[in-house]
Amino acid sequence: MAVFTDVRFTSDVTVQALAESVSLLMSSNPKGIMLLCTDKAASWGETFNLWVNKLKVPIFGGVFPGLIVNSRFEPKGILAVGLANDIHVSVIENISNISPHSVNVSLTSSSVHSVVIMVDALSRQIDGYLQQVLHSISDDCCVFGGGAGTLAFHPQPCLFSPKGMHQDAMLLVEMTTEWDLAVGHGWEVLAGPYLANKVDDNRIVELNFESADKLYQRVVEEHSSLLFDEHDFFDIAKTFPFGLARLDDTVLIRDPIKVDEKGLICAGDIPENTMLYIMRGDAQKLISAASGAVRNTLVNMISTQHMGDCILFDCVSRQLFLRDEFTRELQQIHAELGQHHRLVGGLVLGEIALDESGILSLHNKTAVTALARVNAEERVR
Structure with missing residues (x-):
């Protein structure tokens, strides 16, 4: 049937x-x-x-x-x-x-x-x-x-x-x-973990007590040839999502979709004081x-x-x-x-x-x- x-x-x-x-x-x-x-x-x-x-x-x-x-x-x-x-x-x-x-x-x-x-x-x-x-x-x-x-x-x-x-x-x-x-999902850890010490629902305000967008951009630019000043934010961010560490040793993926004056906005909530990785992907x-x-x-x-x-x-x-x-x-x-x-x-x-x-x-x-x-x-x- x-x-x-x-x-x-x-x-x-x-x-x-x-x-x-x-x-x-x-x-x-x-x-x-x-x-x-x-x-x-x-x-x-x-x-x-x-x-x-x-x-x-x-x-x-x-x-x-x-x-x-x-x-x-x-x-x-x-x-x-x-x-x-x-x-x-x-x-x-x-x-x-x-x-x-x-x-x-x-x-x-x-x-x-x-x-x-x-x-x-x-x-x-x-x-x-x-x-x-x-x-x-x-x-x-x-x-x-x-x-x-x-x-x-x-x-x-x-x-x-x-x-x-x-x-x-x-x-x-x-x-x-x-x-x-x-x-x-198949995504792998690139860098981290970083403490999400200040969040507002789906916005990450601070990582490791530093402005979240500055830390994220610095780490991504260090590990790639991409510069945020030369691209739209999401054009780069789609390749480097966050990985939220969970108690069962799995990683929940979080997409940073845009940045504003308050921080990084993700497609989904980020619990305060959780540990976040920056991830990378291989097509296969x-x-x-x-x-x-x-x-x-x-x-x-x-x-x-x-x-x-x-x-x-x-x-x-x-x-x-x-x-x-x-x-x-x-x-x-x-x-x-x-x-x-x-x-x-x-x-x-x-x-x-x-x-x-x-x-x-x-x-x-x-x-x-x-x-x-x-x-x-x-x-x-």
């Missing part, structure tokens, strides 16, 4: 093209729709709101820097995916300004096996809200998702729900579908980490279960770093899954995954592949 009833892609990013794709999709009788679009969709506004109000099934999704269709990267388009199983979509608004502890985050049903989270990547307090979600789910619930937005890093509506478009919000999509996650190691994680997940899947359709949330800065090699990453991931399995997804600004140790994190520069579980008897139907 397929998890996706149908998949429709069009390169025309207009509400009219969206309506036409969804009209074709509805003939497959979906119980919900996942909608992934590229940057022009951020301007749809009231036109989208009027259209979605007439839709008969729940919808969720967002605006992203790129789309993934099987082993193909699409820099422009609309990807509409029909879902065979029931979903419930809820929206938490104004997450940058409302304390996560003051919001009741609870699931609507005990039959929920997974939660897909999409969040405005420019919002603050994302990690705080993720921990609230973690407290509301059962031990066997799978959680994954990604950050929405564009590479302009300009605050704007970037999330879709049955209520319309949203900015500074988080979507929680409850699913009865079961998924297994494959998470890999990144690709091997992403595809190898899928291979390991497939080996660990229970023998009475089979893999169905798959969703990939891959970091946009991996694509910017790998460039032409990014297609090879998608090809190797799809090859591990098997060419007859459908793979859809988006390039995201931060990847969300609940790991085996029970830690729910916002990752950066990481590939998160969700593999749907299909029972053997269902697969025969």
Whole structure:
């Protein structure tokens, strides 16, 4: 039994093209729709709101820097995916300004096996809200998702729900579908660690009691031929992310996306007094980490279960770093899954995954592949 009833892609990013794709999709009788679009969709506004109000099934999704269709990267388009199983979509608004502890985050049903989270990547307090979600789910619930937005890093509506478009919000999509996650990044330590002695949510103010941007720029320039005075900040920073040391000896990647007068702004919260490394990447190691994680997940899947359709949330800065090699990453991931399995997804600004140790994190520069579980008897139907 397929998890996706149908998949429709069009390169025309207009509400009219969206309506036409969804009209074709509805003939497959979906119980919900996942909608992934590229940057022009951020301007749809009231036109989208009027259209979605007439839709008969729940919808969720967002605006992203790129789309993934099987082993193909699409820099422009609309990807509409029909879902065979029931979903419930809820929206938490104004997450940058409302304390996560003051919001009741609870699931609507005990039959929920997974939660897909999409969040405005420019919002603050994302990690705080993720921990609230973690407290509301059962031990066997799978959680994954990604950050929405564009590479302009300009605050704007970037999330879709049955209520319309949203900015500074988080979507929680409850699913009865079961998924297994494959998470890999492949980045290696270049320098550090450095003490993040002064932070403000997702902004690093000081490292080792020194201005964070000055220390970061000095270390990167010492280890490369690049000069920040000659390049846009993110053009260099995409190659040298931070690595946040964790208690289980893993490293959580954090993308520095821009610098302001107060410090380095990252795509995700930085805990105060944590130790940070400056990382570097090798194309083959990144690709091997992403595809190898899928291979390991497939080996660990229970023998009475089979893999169905798959969703990939891959970091946009991996694509910017790998460039032409990014297609090879998608090809190797799809090859591990098997060419007859459908793979859809988006390039995201931060990847969300609940790991085996029970830690729910916002990752950066990481590939998160969700593999749907299909029972053997269902697969025969």
